[in-house]
Amino acid sequence: MYQYNEVDHQIVQERVAQFRDQVARRLRGDITEAQFRPLRLMNGLYLQRHAYMLRVAIPYGLLSVAQLRMLAHIARRYDRGYGHFTTRQNIQYNWPKLAEVPDLLADLASVEMHAIQTSGNCIRNVTSDPYAGVAADETVDPRPTCELIRQWSTFHPEFSYLPRKFKIAVTGASKDRAAIAVHDIGLRVRTDAQGELRYDVYVGGGLGRTPMVGVLIREDLPAEHLLSYLEAILRVYNLDGDRENKFRARIKVLVKTLGPAEFTRRVEETWQGLRDGALKVRREELERLARFFTPFPYDSSNAPARDLPSPADEGEASAFARWRQHNTRDHKVAGYRIVVVSLKHPDQAPGDATAEQMELVADLAETYSFGQVRVTHEQNIVLADVPEADLLHLWRHLRDAQLATPNIGTLTDMICCPGLDYCSLANAGSIAVARQIQDHFEDMDYLYDLGELQLKMSGCINACGHHHVGHIGILGINKAGEEFYQIMVGGSPSDDASLGKFLGPAVAQSEVAPAIDRMLQRYLTEREEGERFLDTVRRVGIQPFKESVYAHH
Amino acid sequence: MHIIEQGHVQPNPWTSVGDSDPLPPQHVLVSLRRFVADHAALQAHGWPVGVVVHPTDPWREHITLLAGAPMIAIVFQTFADGRGYSIARHLRDHAGYRAALWARGDILRDQIYYYRRCGFDVFDVPTGQRPEDLLAGWDDFSVAYQPTTVNPARLGGNAAYDAG
Numbered sequence: 271m272y273q274y275n276e277v278d279h280q281i282v283q284e285r286v287a288q289f290r291d292q293v294a295r296r297l298r299g300d301i302t303e304a305q306f307r308p309l310r311l312m313n314g315l316y317l318q319r320h321a322y323m324l325r326v327a328i329p330y331g332l333l334s335v336a337q338l339r340m341l342a343h344i345a346r347r348y349d350r351g352y353g354h355f356t357t358r359q360n361i362q363y364n365w366p367k368l369a370e371v372p373d374l375l376a377d378l379a380s381v382e383m384h385a386i387q388t389s390g391n392c393i394r395n396v397t398s399d400p401y402a403g404v405a406a407d408e409t410v411d412p413r414p415t416c417e418l419i420r421q422w423s424t425f426h427p428e429f430s431y432l433p434r435k436f437k438i439a440v441t442g443a444s445k446d447r448a449a450i451a452v453h454d455i456g457l458r459v460r461t462d463a464q465g466e467l468r469y470d471v472y473v474g475g476g477l478g479r480t481p482m483v484g485v486l487i488r489e490d491l492p493a494e495h496l497l498s499y500l501e502a503i504l505r506v507y508n509l510d511g512d513r514e515n516k517f518r519a520r521i522k523v524l525v526k527t528l529g530p531a532e533f534t535r536r537v538e539e540t541w542q543g544l545r546d547g548a549l550k551v552r553r554e555e556l557e558r559l560a561r562f563f564t565p566f567p568y569d570s571s572n573a574p575a576r577d578l579p580s581p582a583d584e585g586e587a588s589a590f591a592r593w594r595q596h597n598t599r600d601h602k603v604a605g606y607r608i609v610v611v612s613l614k615h616p617d618q619a620p621g622d623a624t625a626e627q628m629e630l631v632a633d634l635a636e637t638y639s640f641g642q643v644r645v646t647h648e649q650n651i652v653l654a655d656v657p658e659a660d661l662l663h664l665w666r667h668l669r670d671a672q673l674a675t676p677n678i679g680t681l682t683d684m685i686c687c688p689g690l691d692y693c694s695l696a697n698a699g700s701i702a703v704a705r706q707i708q709d710h711f712e713d714m715d716y717l718y719d720l721g722e723l724q725l726k727m728s729g730c731i732n733a734c735g736h737h738h739v740g741h742i743g744i745l746g747i748n749k750a751g752e753e754f755y756q757i758m759v760g761g762s763p764s765d766d767a768s769l770g771k772f773l774g775p776a777v778a779q780s781e782v783a784p785a786i787d788r789m790l791q792r793y794l795t796e797r798e799e800g801e802r803f804l805d806t807v808r809r810v811g812i813q814p815f816k817e818s819v820y821a822h823h
Numbered sequence: 824m825h826i827i828e829q830g831h832v833q834p835n836p837w838t839s840v841g842d843s844d845p846l847p848p849q850h851v852l853v854s855l856r857r858f859v860a861d862h863a864a865l866q867a868h869g870w871p872v873g874v875v876v877h878p879t880d881p882w883r884e885h886i887t888l889l890a891g892a893p894m895i896a897i898v899f900q901t902f903a904d905g906r907g908y909s910i911a912r913h914l915r916d917h918a919g920y921r922a923a924l925w926a927r928g929d930i931l932r933d934q935i936y937y938y939r940r941c942g943f944d945v946f947d948v949p950t951g952q953r954p955e956d957l958l959a960g961w962d963d964f965s966v967a968y969q970p971t972t973v974n975p976a977r978l979g980g981n982a983a984y985d986a987g
Contacts, residue, residue, distance in 0.1 A: 277966045277979030284964050292933065308902065309933055391903070421968040421980040427937035428912055428971060431905025497969075497981075508909045509878075543917045548970035555981040 271332050271642060272417045272562045274382040281425065282379045285386060289313055290372035297369060312430070314388030315371060319694050324363045324371060325388040326378060330398040330416040330440075331359035331645040335632040338643055340381045342628035348374045353628070355613060355621045357685055357736055358437070359397050359645045360388055364692050386424060391432045393423035393504070397439045399447045400646040401608055403563055404654045406600045410442035410459045410467065414559035415496070418551065422497050429504050433511035434519035436504070437476075449647065451475045451483045451767035452739055454521045455503060457496075467493035467556065473503060473533070474525030477733040481769045482522045487534045493556055495541075498549040502541035510536070566640045566655055568603045579662045592714070593665055593676040598656075605658050609639070611651040612683065615672040616708035619701045620686040621649030630671050638664050648685055650678065680717040681725050681790075682708050685736055689729030689746065690753070696729035698746025698753035703727060703782050710783035720790055722802045726761075739763035741804040742786060743770045755782050759789070759815055760807045768808075773816045785819045792818040825954050826925070827946040830961060832954040835947065837873055837894070846870075852896065855880045859888060873923075878906035883913075890918040896925035896947065902934065908941045915942035915972045935960035942972035 274282075289309075296306040310316075314325035326341070333341075341361055345353045348370055349363040356362055366374055378384055387394055396419045403411045419438060423429070429436070439453040442460065450456025456472035469491040475484025491499055503521075510528075512518040525533045581587035599608040611631055613621050623631075631651055635643045638660045639653040646652055656664060668674035677683045684707065687693065689700030704727065711717055726740030730747075737743030743758040754776035761770030777785050790803070792814050797806045807815065826835045837852045850871050858865065858874040865872045873894030876882050882889060889895060895914065897907040907926065914920040926938045927947035935946065935957060948954045966977045 275979065277968070277977060280966050281964065281968070281979070284966075288933070288963050308931070312933075391905075418980070424968050425937075425964065426969055426971075427940040427967075428908040429905070430908070430934065430937050431903050505909050505912075509906055513904055513906070547916075552981060 271334060272329075272413075272559070278382065279379075282382070282384050282386075285313075285384060285425075286372060286375045286379050289375060293368060293372050308390070311390040312387070312392070313375075314385035315368075316389060317694070318364065318692055319690075320692070321365050322368055322371070323692065324366050324374065324385060325356070326361050326363070326383060326385050327388050327395045328359050328361060328383075328645050329420050330396055330402070330413055331400055331647075332402075332413065333643050333645065334381075335636045335641045335643070337381045337383055338628055338632040338635070340377060340383070342625040342632070344374055344377060345625040345628065347377075352622055352624045354619070354688060355623065355645050355649050355651070357647050357649060357687075357734060358395060359400075359647055360395055361645070362688070364688075389435075390430075391434050391436075392430050393426065393432075393436045393438065396420055396423070397437070397448060397453075397647060399441050399443055400644045400648075400652050401447060401599065401654065402442065402644075403565065404601050404603075404606075404608055405443050405445075405447075406602045407445050408443040408602065410461055411560070411563055412440040412442035412448075412457075412459055413563045414556055415440050415442075415457065415459050415467075415469075417559050417562070418497070418556070419500070422500070422549075426504075428501075429508060432504070432508055433513050434516070434521075436507070436521065438500075446763075446765045446767075449736075449739065449763035449767075452477055452481070452736075452763055453484065455500065456484050462490070469493070469496055469499075471499065471503075474522040474530075475767075476520050476522045477736055477738050478520065479517055479731050479733075480520075480523065481733070481738040482526065483767050483769065484522075485525060485530045487530060487537065494551045494553075495545055497551055498544040498547060499537075499541055501549060502537050502544055505540050506533070506536045565603075568606060568655070569657070570603075570605065578659055581662060589669075589676075590662060590665055593669075593674055594661060596676045596680070596718075597674065597678045598661065601655070607656050607658055607661060609653040609656045609661070609664065610646070610678045611643075611653060611668060611673050612675040612678055613650050613673070614677055614683050614708075615675045616682075616705065616712070617672060619688075619691075620684055620704050623651070627671055627673060630667065631673070634664055634667055648683065650683070676714065677717060679722050681711055681720055681723040681742075681786075682717060684725040684727060685740070686727045687729050687735035693729065693734075695732055696746065697731075697748040698729050698755065699779075700727050700729040700735060700744075700746055703744065703746070703755065703779060706779075706783045707786065710787060719794070720803065722804075724762075724804075725786075736763065737761075738769045739767065740770060741802070741807070742789075744782065747776055749776070753779050755779065757782075757785060757789075757819060759812055760804065762804060771812050773812060773819050775820075777819070788818040788821055789815045824950075825948045827948060827954055827957060828923075828944070830958065832948075832958070839875075846872075850894075852894075855882065855885065855889075858892070859885050862888065875927075876910065878904060878910060882910060886913075886918045889914065890920045892920075892922060894923040894925065895920065896927045897943070899926060899928035899930055902929045902931045908937065911938075911941040911943055912972050930957070932957045932960035933963070936963040940967065940971045940973050 439448040441448040452475040458470040471488040472484035644652040690696040726736040727744040728735035739761040758770035871893040925945040926943040
């Protein structure tokens with residue numbers, strides 16, 4: 271993975287010093303909370319319902335074990351012993367004290383981490399495919415591109431006060447696991463016939479109040495032009511984006527208002543002045559960055575034919591087999607598996623991990639997976655390079671720490687925002703509903719029969735839980751002080767990106783899981799051979815599901 | 824009252840003049856509207872005439888005229904309106920503007936380094952702020968990742984970047 275050089279270290283340390291001074295000015299009373307707000311928001315520090323919340327960047331979701339151990343240390347030292355992994359491959363701490371945040375940042379800096387641009391109207395942490403570099407369907411490893419963009423966008427002086435926040439995602443695989451269609455900019459990287467990197471540039475996707483799917487504005491962009499082209503897009507957005515109305519300020523509204531053709535014309539015109547300037551990306555630079563992500567020295571003798579350790583008994587054998595089937599994925603190298611560590615145990619809020627769990631995963635990654643982990647936007651952790659022969663041992667450790675719930679890709683592997691329990695924007699709780707769904711759907715065989723299902727839940731219209739692109743989406747709302755939930759179906763964040771449709775009036779909190787269950791029963795009667803829930807919705811429309819959700823009235 | 828120029832606090836030599844006011848015999852600062860409409864008369868004034876640009880002004884339509892101004896002040900109505908950064912870079916990098924570029928309005932000490940890197944070189948100290956507080960943010964960073972209009976001595980990343 272990328273290793274900091276002197277420049278990286280210096281920037282992060284100077285940032286810690288700057289923020290320490292800003293906090294000191296606030297604590298001395300030199301500046302008001304109103305004046306402090308834009309400063310802390312440049313650094314991922316939000317004032318939430320009970321306390322400050324700090325969001326720490328995990329660039330494109332990649333962590334070394336030393337970094338993961340530091341995240342555990344921070345959870346224990348500055349928080350209440352846990353952290354929350356987010357839908358943008360970041361981690362959030364809910365209870366840091368303001369006076370201690372500078373020390374916390376210094377601790378992060380010691381392991382090449384920071385909280386830079388994790389909030390505010392600037393370019394946020396670039397996200398990517400959690401299986402980057404190991405997926406069997408990958409054409410190009412997107413991580414060198416991500417690192418190039420991370421550096422270009424960090425403290426970019428021109429784009430520190432954009433009309434609104436700005437999110438970039440990159441994929442290099444044939445199946446999009448980075449949800450590039452619902453980002454402000456989505457990039458698909460591939461190689462042309464000569465083996466040169468090329469980018470397809472999508473702009474104007476996003477969720478929130480006005481969800482939209484991004485449009486392709488440039489195909490086959492050569493790698494040398496990537497940064498100048500991004501700078502042109504950002505400059506057009508910075509100058510022409512809506513600054514009057516916060517809810518019309520994202521780039522998606524500008525693209526829609528101008529129309530993709532006029533938006534593209536402005537970008538291309540701006541780009542003509544930039545394309546041959548200092549931002550031209552040299553081949554040597556891409557090669558230098560790529561060297562940080564060379565494949566591990568895989569042992570080909572790990573071939574599947576090799577004798578594998580045996581489970582102790584029949585019960586363990588079937589539990590292990592079930593986990594292997596659902597929580598591991600094909601690796602591009604024979605004899606290795608990609609392991610998804612489930613942070614979706616019924617006893618924990620989705621995406622939460624305790625300090626002990628983080629340390630255990632760090633130890634396991636060190637022993638079994640070349641010392642690295644990835645955080646997914648689906649709020650799980652991935653050990654990307656585990657030898658088949660080690661799976662049983664690994665699974666036993668994970669199982670004992672409640673990290674092996676064999677539910678990846680099923681209904682209970684849900685995305686869920688922190689909701690009303692923490693967030694000052696939320697209208698309704700989401701963690702309690704997640705728990706209700708976990709309890710209601712505890713029969714794993716039933717879950718497996720329901721097949722691939724993405725449930726995504728947000729506690730308010732801002733859509734941190736991506737409800738618009740859930741096969742099933744749930745949106746919490748507040749009606750006269752009571753929490754209600756709208757249910758939608760038919761969304762997808764992947765190559766077949768689509769936005770879900772609401773089924774009808776919101777249901778009471780206690781009714782969410784039963785309503786979903788009735789809807790899924792209907793799916794079982796409607797589905798054709800091999801059809802996922804999403805496919806059935808697309809084929810038959812929402813009417814049958816609408817009927818089943820409101821059937822009890 | 825004061826400006827910061829080349830890192831030093833100075834008195835402000837420019838007098839703002841309304842669109843229909845007579846021109847006093849000194850450095851004057853006019854709106855973009857007057858700068859365009861009265862251009863010939865202003866040339867005959869005999870004293871330097873600077874121009875104030877708001878992000879909502881049609882500055883792009885008059886870019887050639889602006890490039891010849893002896894001084895341009897870009898207004899930040901609020902610190903959160905970041906259009907001024909892009910206007911500055913456009914003037915500096917594409918329109919060939921070389922004279923003084925002022926940041927005025929709601930300018931923050933914590934953004935000084937950012938303004939500077941986009942080509943601003945003079946800061947109009949807002950009423951109620953102490954110039955030395957603004958100066959404290961002058962060199963918040965000694966390195967940068969990306970090449971922009973003005974760069975620190977050291978740039979990270981792409982080896983092609985030359986400091987300039």
